[in-house]
Amino acid sequence: MNIRYTADELAFRDEVRAFVRQSLPADIATSVRLGKHLNKEQHQRWQRILSTKGWYAANWPVEHGGTGWTVVQKHIFQEECAALGAPRLISFGVNMVAPVIIKFGTEQQKACYLPRILSGEDWWCQGYSEPGAGSDLASLKTRAVRDGEHYVVNGQKTWTTLGQYANRIFCLVRTDTDARPQQGISFLLIDMDSPGISVRPIITLDGEHEVNEVFFDNVRVPVQNRIGEENRGWTCAKYLLTHERTGQAGIGTSKAALAHLKQVAAQETCDGRPLIEDPLLRAQIADIEMQLMAIEMSTLRILAAAQAGGVPGAESSILKIKGSEIRQAISHLMRKVLGPHALPFVEAELNPAFAGEPRHADYSSAPASEYFNLRKLSIYGGSNEIQKNIIAKMMLEL
Amino acid sequence: MDFNLTEEQQMLQDTVARLVREQYGFEAREGFYRSEVGFSTAFWQQLSELGLTAVPFDEALGGFGGGCVDNLVIMTELGRGLCLEPFLHSQIFGGGLLQQLANPDQQQTLLPQVVSGELQLAVAFEEPQSHYRLNDVACRAEAVEGGWRISGRKSVVIGGDSADRILVSARTFGEQRDDSGISLFVLDPAAEGVSRSGYPCIDGPRAFDLLLEKVFVPSGAMLGEEGQALGALRYQQGRAIAAQCAEALGSMEEVFSLTLDYLKTRKQFGRPIGEFxxxxxxxxxxxxxxxxxxxxxxxxACVADEPDSDDRSRRLTAAKYIVARAARFVAEQAIQLHGGIGMTWEYSLSHHAKRLVMLSHQFGDDDHHLGVYAQLMQTA
Known part of the structure; x- marks a missing residue:
């Protein structure tokens, strides 16, 4: 047994490191490190840099513009980017709908959509959740009724992340109301500028406009925009959800957040000494760092199995639970490190373009709101309780 | 990266697993526990005959040349069977110290019998006041004509009256908690001035307390350089920690499977409780x-054989911390899920639970290792 990367993998890691260090714009790195709300332009600028390098669609097959990397290389790339402070890629296009199009789409659909994702021309959002369909996704009610060469879509989607930036949405819609819940669903690609679509912001508890409601009022969608067969959309959805879960442990992101926390704790003081010297705080940091090490080792074991041709099963549910808990724990500790300075809530300071004097320090503006924002981690992508159901069913056969 | 066992390691696993399955049923274990030495001498004999006691030693010294992954394989199976033999303390910790520190003379006179399993070792490092700190050594050795005289107390030395040699840490110079000044001696328990009082531990194995009153040991009984034993003690304790993590893993796997079976078979309110x-x-x-x-x-297991470094120390400490906490969680929850039956002496689960909880009382509990990691952690 051997827990270390091979020489080739280490060389690849160094190549990624060198590239990210050189190419990641300083303003983007700073926004990420300080927990500010990245704007659309910043996201797109980083995507373009990666796309130019040929590294944007890392998970795609080579013939569509992918990298041909091994699963270990993909992991290294993702974790190195995060650890060096690159923004998390908005995955809806490149890592969610694209794999579904590649797997289930027609040649025409591939030719139409994939290049536009690669170039950044299209910004996709996800139309899954509904007011009455959260963890129980299959109970969704948005209807699509066939009318000649079109579907007529009526209903409402919600929690649509960054839908305000999107020009396209992929949706699960009900095309058969008589079948069992999973069997009457189809997978549709819809233009956001179609007549009858309206988007309304949902402001979350941290004051952020990250998610939206999307309303469909007699929206006409060409039948050719359907991926896969009619009423077989659940297959696409399940395939996509497995893509969504892998890599969700967010090890690199947690490493970066923990490193930042240590830096801040070295600057904040208590009893005239840097807070980082406080044994109680150090113990809490140590606890998190050791748990992070355990998730990293579990991830490497799953990757090694996948590299050898295995298909990750409910083990990724364990990673999702543990990974989200750790990111939440770090954000909790970060808030505590700031003491009273976590209290001021000055929204202007959360804007990446803010150029004024911060109230306390540049690092103190965002952590409290970020802490509240990150409560989402244990809710989305299949809540942590759903993950436990999956473990109980798939691994324990209970 | 490779998480597979080699073919040889798989054979080793099969051998130990079969031996434990055939020899170490729960009732047999109860008999071993109640016997005079507190474990099965016949089982130890078989470990010896199959060459398993030789696994952790270098080939040049008559061993099998196994590394800590081989130890992982053996200890996982011994943990699954809740085995009482002092394999870890004698062959891995004691044996590791001996192999690292023995001079050619000691290698010839002592090692072959340890490798073969004829002679069992125990390591006496805890003292009444030390609370897992290897450097806190009040036990003293004074230089005298032809050797040393050792006086002091050692607490909860794992391995019962069966230990044929005891490796004792004693201070030859310096203050009580200094890092330097700690020497290691090979002690014959039959020597004059040695009193040992043995007892069973709550999780099964035997241990003893040691009172040393001006015990004479010859100069040739010192292991390694005078006053420089702490580094080796720490390094070998790291290997022992890796082995203990494996032992806990085997025990946890057994508890996991017992508990899962119970959820599927135990019925209440007309259905298997696993449906709740x-x-x-x-x-x-x-x-x-x-x-x-x-x-x-x-x-x-993968890092324990690496040369000493901060990275190795951090990883071993983290492993001990995570495993100790998982072990306690698994033990407590398994008893809870079993309900009353999990509280009984007659069911193996409760003995696994005791073992899993009490393993953290050797080589430092989770708080100890949390503190160690907090010190070793990189902050810049």
Whole structure:
């Protein structure tokens, strides 16, 4: 047994490191490190840099513009980017709908959509959740009724992340109301500028406009925009959800957040000494760092199995639970490190373009709101309780 | 990266697993526990005959040349069977110290019998006041004509009256908690001035307290350089920690499977209790903790043979911390999920639970290792 990367993998890691260090714009790195709300332009600028390098669609097959990397290389790339402070890629296009199009789409659909994702021309959002369909996704009610060469879509989607930036949405819609819940669903690609679509912001508890409601009022969608067969959309959805879960442990992101926390704790003081010297705080940091090490080792074991041709099963549910808990724990500790300075809530300071004097320090503006924002981690992508159901069913056969 | 056992290691696993399955049924174990030495001498004999006692030693010294991954394989199976023999303390910890520090003379006179399993070792390092700190050594050795005279107390030395030689840490110079000044001696328990009082521990194995009153040991009994034993003690304790993580892993795997079976077969309110979601989620939690512990036990085995470094120390400390906490969680939840039956002496589960909880009282508990890691952690 051997827990270390091979020489080739280490060389690849160094190549990624060198590239990210050189190419990641300083303003983007700073926004990420300080927990500010990245704007659309910043996201797109980083995507373009990666796309130019040929590294944007890392998970795609080579013939569509992918990298041909091994699963270990993909992991290294993702974790190195995060650890060096690159923004998390908005995955809806490149890592969610694209794999579904590649797997289930027609040649025409591939030719139409994939290049536009690669170039950044299209910004996709996800139309899954509904007011009455959260963890129980299959109970969704948005209807699509066939009318000649079109579907007529009526209903409402919600929690649509960054839908305000999107020009396209992929949706699960009900095309058969008589079948069992999973069997009457189809997978549709819809233009956001179609007549009858309206988007309304949902402001979350941290004051952020990250998610939206999307309303469909007699929206006409060409039948050719359907991926896969009619009423077989659940297959696409399940395939996509497995893509969504892998890599969700967010090890690199947690490493970066923990490193930042240590830096801040070295600057904040208590009893005239840097807070980082406080044994109680150090113990809490140590606890998190050791748990992070355990998730990293579990991830490497799953990757090694996948590299050898295995298909990750409910083990990724364990990673999702543990990974989200750790990111939440770090954000909790970060808030505590700031003491009273976590209290001021000055929204202007959360804007990446803010150029004024911060109230306390540049690092103190965002952590409290970020802490509240990150409560989402244990809710989305299949809540942590759903993950436990999956473990109980798939691994324990209970 | 490679998480597979070699063919040889798989054979080793099969051999130990079969031996434990055939020889170490729960009732047999109860008999070994109640016997005079507190374990099975016949089982130890078989470990010896199959060459398993030689696994952790270099080939040049008559060993099998196994590394800590081989130890992982053996200890996982011994842990699954709740075996009482002092394999870890004698062959891995004591044997490791001997192999690292012995001079050619000691290699010839002592090592072959340890490798073969004829002679069992115990390591006496805890003292009444030391609380897991290897450097806190009040026990003193004074230089006298032809050797040393050792006086002091050692507490809870694992391995019973069967230990044929005891490796004792004693201070030859310096203050009580200084890092330097600690020497290691090979002690014959029959020497004059040695009193040992043995007892069973709550999780099964035997241990003893040691009172040393001006015990004479010849100069040739010192292991390694005078006053410089702490580094080796720490290094070998790291290997022992890796082995202990494996032992806990085997025990946790057994508890996991007993508990899962119980959820599927025990019926209440007309259905298997495993159909209740609250119990399913608890079992999913056990599964997650076990998975993390398994990852850390594997990691510990992979780094324990590396040369000493901060990275190795951090990883071994982290492994001990994560495994100790997982072990306690699994033990407590398994008893809870079993209900009353989990509280009884007659069911193996309760003995696994005791072992899993009490393992943390050797080589430092989770608080101790949390403190160690907090010190070693990189902050810039």
């Amino acid at each position: 979601q609250v119990l399913q989620h608890r079992m999913a939690d056990i599964c997650s903790e076990l998975e993390q512990a398994r990852s850390m036990a594997i990691m510990a």
